[in-house]
Amino acid sequence: MRTRLEAWVRAALAEKFPDLADPSLEIIDTKSPDHGDYACNVAMINAKKVGLAPRDFASALIPVLLAKSEGWIKEIDVAGPGFMNFRLEPSKVGTLVGDVLDQAATFGNASEKSGRSVNVEFVSVNPNGPITIGSGRGAAYGDTLCRVLEASGDTVAREYYINDGVNSEQMRLFAESVWALAEGRELPENGYKGEYVSDVADQVKAKGIPADADTAWFQAAAQDLMIERQKGDLALFGVEFNRWFSEQSLHDSGKVAKALDVLKANGTADDQPLSNEIVREGKESKLVQKEEAPGPLWLRSTQFGDDKDRVLTRSDGRPAYIAADVAYMQDKLGDRGYDKAYLLLGPDHHGYVPRMNAVCQALGFASERFQIVIFQLVRFLKDGKPAPMRKRDGNIYELRDLIREVGETVAPKESPAEQMRIGRDVGRFFYLMRSHDTSMDFDIDLATQEGDENPVFYVQYAHARICSIVRKAEEAGFQADAAESARLVAFEETQLIKKIIDLPYEVQRCAVDFGLHRLTTYAIELARTYHHFYGACRVIQPEQPELSRARLALCQATAVALRKALDLLGVSAPEVMVSLSER
Numbered sequence: 001m002r003t004r005l006e007a008w009v010r011a012a013l014a015e016k017f018p019d020l021a022d023p024s025l026e027i028i029d030t031k032s033p034d035h036g037d038y039a040c041n042v043a044m045i046n047a048k049k050v051g052l053a054p055r056d057f058a059s060a061l062i063p064v065l066l067a068k069s070e071g072w073i074k075e076i077d078v079a080g081p082g083f084m085n086f087r088l089e090p091s092k093v094g095t096l097v098g099d100v101l102d103q104a105a106t107f108g109n110a111s112e113k114s115g116r117s118v119n120v121e122f123v124s125v126n127p128n129g130p131i132t133i134g135s136g137r138g139a140a141y142g143d144t145l146c147r148v149l150e151a152s153g154d155t156v157a158r159e160y161y162i163n164d165g166v167n168s169e170q171m172r173l174f175a176e177s178v179w180a181l182a183e184g185r186e187l188p189e190n191g192y193k194g195e196y197v198s199d200v201a202d203q204v205k206a207k208g209i210p211a212d213a214d215t216a217w218f219q220a221a222a223q224d225l226m227i228e229r230q231k232g233d234l235a236l237f238g239v240e241f242n243r244w245f246s247e248q249s250l251h252d253s254g255k256v257a258k259a260l261d262v263l264k265a266n267g268t269a270d271d272q273p274l275s276n277e278i279v280r281e282g283k284e285s286k287l288v289q290k291e292e293a294p295g296p297l298w299l300r301s302t303q304f305g306d307d308k309d310r311v312l313t314r315s316d317g318r319p320a321y322i323a324a325d326v327a328y329m330q331d332k333l334g335d336r337g338y339d340k341a342y343l344l345l346g347p348d349h350h351g352y353v354p355r356m357n358a359v360c361q362a363l364g365f366a367s368e369r370f371q372i373v374i375f376q377l378v379r380f381l382k383d384g385k386p387a388p389m390r391k392r393d394g395n396i397y398e399l400r401d402l403i404r405e406v407g408e409t410v411a412p413k414e415s416p417a418e419q420m421r422i423g424r425d426v427g428r429f430f431y432l433m434r435s436h437d438t439s440m441d442f443d444i445d446l447a448t449q450e451g452d453e454n455p456v457f458y459v460q461y462a463h464a465r466i467c468s469i470v471r472k473a474e475e476a477g478f479q480a481d482a483a484e485s486a487r488l489v490a491f492e493e494t495q496l497i498k499k500i501i502d503l504p505y506e507v508q509r510c511a512v513d514f515g516l517h518r519l520t521t522y523a524i525e526l527a528r529t530y531h532h533f534y535g536a537c538r539v540i541q542p543e544q545p546e547l548s549r550a551r552l553a554l555c556q557a558t559a560v561a562l563r564k565a566l567d568l569l570g571v572s573a574p575e576v577m578v579s580l581s582e583r
Contacts, residue, residue, distance in 0.1 A: 001096070001498060002027040002038065002505050004072070005086060009042055012065040017050050033491070036077065036085035037498060043082040054082025090489035093497050094550070098482035100500055100557040108503045108564040114153035119332050120146050122344040123234065124161040127223040128174035130196055131233035131399045134346075137378045137440070139399070140431035140570065142344045143239045144516050145373075147568045152511035157338070160241045161328065164223055164248045166216065167318060175219035178204060182218075194396060200225050233400050238424055238570045250327040255335075256319055259327040259363070260312055263299060268362035269312055271297050299326070301358035310355055326359050333365045343372045347439075350374060373514055375436040381443045403427055409448040425571045429456035432569055433520045455524050459562065460574055462527035465534070466559040467575040473540055473552055480552035487550045492533040496554060499529045500561045507568070523565040530558050 005027045013023050025042035047057035058078045066073055074089040100107055122142025125135055146156045164171060177191035181201035187193065204221050227244065234240070250256050263269035297313040299322065311320045332341045345352060353372050360370040380387045406426050407419030414422070426447050433455065434440035452458050470480070488497065506522050509515065539551045563573045 001088075001093075001501050005038055005040070008065055008068045008073070009040060009061075011068045012061050013042070013046075015068075016061055016064050017046075020046060020050055023049075030085055033495070035079065036075075036087040037494075038086045038088075039079075040084045040086065043078075043084060047082065058082050058084050088494075090494050091486040093494050094485040094488035096497055096501055097485040097488065097550075097553050097557045100560055101480075101482050101553060104560045107560050108507050108568070109151045110153035110504075110508075112153060113155070116154045116339045117337070118149055118154045118156045119159055119336075119338040119341045120149070120156060120344070121159045121161050121342070123239070124163070125230070126163045126168075126170055126174075127226040127230065128170060128192065129194075129226065129396065131230050131237075133380065133397050133399050133402050134378070136237070136399045136402065136427060137375055137431045137436075138344055138346060139234060139237055139239050140428045141375050141436055141516060143570055144428075144432060144519070144568060145342070145344070145510075145514060147570070148507055148510045148516065148519075151507050151568065154511075157243065158239075158241045160244045162223075162227065162244055162246045162248075164219075164246055165251065165321075165324060166219070166248060171219050171223065172215060175215050175222055178222040179213075179215070179218045182209060196229075196396075196398075233398065236400050236403055236420060236424065238428065245328070247324050247328070250324050250331065251319070255331060256323050256327040259330040260297065260319075260323060262330065262364075263312070263326065263362055264297075266362075266364060267300075268303070269297055269299050299358070299362060301355060301362065304358035304361045306354045306358040310358075322355065322359070325356065326363065329356070329359050329365070329370070330363055333360070333369055334363070339369065341370050343370070345372055345374055347374060347376050373436070376439040378431065379439065379441050381441050382445065384445075387444060399427075406444075406447055410450055421572060425460070426454075426456050428570045429459075429520060432516055435515055435517045455520070456571065457577075459523045459527045459566065460572075461577055462530050463559055463562045463566070463573045464575060464577040466530070466555045466562075469539055469555055470552065470559075473548075476540065478540055478545070478548055478552060480556050481546075481549035482553040482557075484546045484550035485553055487547050488554055490537055492536040493551075493554060496529050496533045496558060499526050500557055503561050503564060519565055519568055523562065523569070526558065526561055526565065530562075 006025065009025055009027075010023070013020055017023075023042065023046045025040055025045060028039050028041070030036050030039045043054040043058035043061070047054040050057065052060070055078050058076075061084070062076045062078075065076065071089055072092045073086050075087045077085045077087070079085050120142060122145075123131070123135055123139050125131065131139065143158070146158050149156050173188065173190065174192050174197075176188045177193075177197055178201045179185075180187050180191065181198055182205045200222050203225055204218070207221070210217065231244075260269060296311045296315050299310040299312050301310050302308060310322050312323045312326065313319050329341070332338050343352075343356065349372075353374070356372060357367060357370065361367055403420055403423035405423070407414070407421070407423030410422050410426070411419055430442050430447055431440075446454060450457055452461075473479075488494070503522065503526075506518050510518055533554075537551060539555060540548050542548070559573075566573045
């Protein structure tokens with residue numbers, strides 16, 4: 001509806017004020033339903049440009065706008081200094097129910113493909129441990145972002161970058177830890193500990209260790225096992241990747257060397273002994289020269305906004321970590337030709353933003369083709385206090401443990417598969433309830449409650465209630481009929497329809513600014529609005545069959561919107577839900 005209103009306002013502006021260049025406007029909810037259905041700030045923003053007071057501008061626009069809307073806008077009031085409040089014709093709004101049902105399979109999606117190919121890299125933890133609860137937020141956020149981008153018309157590839165370079169000190173230490181445990185020796189200094197490391201060592205040992213096995217062999221064997229475990233962890237959470245991309249493959253294929261040659265050829269990398277470095281002194285910055293030993297290859301990233309130049313290869317010729325990043329950028333934007341590449345990172349990676357933006361530009365790609373999105377930390381609460389979230393033996397707390405424990409607590413009598421489904425739904429919904437750019441609290445007590453207090457169950461109950469109503473209505477001989485939906489003129493009916501048709505608008509907003517928490521908020525508000533409607537408007541009224549059929553259609557349209565919102569969140573929409581006591 002917001003899109004239609006904006007189109008009518010722009011058409012009215014073009015007719016009434018044809019010389020007004022690039023008019024800005026926003027369609028928003030009114031502060032109170034008493035003020036109307038929607039409000040617009042067009043007069044406040046543009047009146048001065050044509051030499052009018054905002055209220056006079058709005059008054060001049062009203063008759064033209066009413067004519068353009070062809071009866072959809074019942075009346076327009078000018079409020080305060082010049083806000084325009086729209087009140088819609090309820091019977092017109094009711095007809096939108098049929099549109100939702102006609103588009104049930106694609107409701108919430110863009111009307112056509114954008115033609116844009118997008119690569120989204122997320123999670124990408126080192127293959128030296130399972131997926132932990134700390135990575136759960138990035139997994140839920142990344143997968144939902146991909147779903148939103150697909151709904152907005154993009155073609156999306158989900159990618160996991162495996163940090164398996166042979167020069168990785170972390171992977172070397174992990175391999176030596178597995179080797180030591182497999183042979184019953186003491187762990188190396190700062191070696192990896194924990195039950196999962198012992199499990200990997202046992203599996204490696206069971207497969208047979210060749211006599212000439214070395215650190216490289218153990219690294220390959222151990223990381224293969226960990227990657228399979230990570231894939232399983234993420235699959236339990238409803239996250240699947242199109243490609244698991246090996247960092248080492250960039251070295252083995254010669255792509256790292258080729259990418260560095262590109263930088264040297266275009267003058268953004270050199271091996272001169274003098275390196276420019278920005279030194280910050282208080283609020284001022286100055287460019288100074290710093291002596292370096294000859295030999296390293298430098299990326300002159302300061303010219304692209306980085307705070308210092310970066311070493312690409314060391315004096316002994318070994319590539320620095322960023323060298324693979326350069327090759328990976330070239331592979332995604334150059335070789336594979338994605339129109340846009342997103343990289344989702346946790347809060348400890350803010351330093352990557354300027355250096356990776358510099359890499360993108362140094363390779364000759366437009367800066368808008370690459371974007372890093374940072375999400376903040378998640379804190380787990382138990383009894384209102386921060387919970388360490390560690391198992392008794394001191395091991396890391398795995399994402400699959402969280403999923404399992406939530407499911408077992410909520411539904412102890414259900415099958416393991418159903419418990420995992422419940423745990424996944426709760427986990428994903430809770431991870432996505434707050435804006436990604438703020439830290440969040442994950443309340444374990446609330447997550448394991450069943451009832452209206454738990455937001456995910458509150459939303460799922462609304463969907464299950466609708467399914468139950470439709471089944472009972474059909475048993476009584478009533479079928480939904482959207483052709484009767486012009487009868488839906490009650491306040492609660494109109495409010496529910498408006499909330500339903502807001503979903504495409506919310507999806508597009510999420511695709512632009514990545515505020516995916518709006519989807520959980522939308523789902524909760526839609527469920528609440530439906531419950532208000534259900535409490536005020538009896539659905540099946542044998543004495544009014546036409547209205548009953550219309551209200552059944554409204555119930556089904558609500559279910560369409562709930563399913564789509566939950567699907568975008570990666571959460572199931574059960575048709576039947578039983579109480580905790582029955583479980």
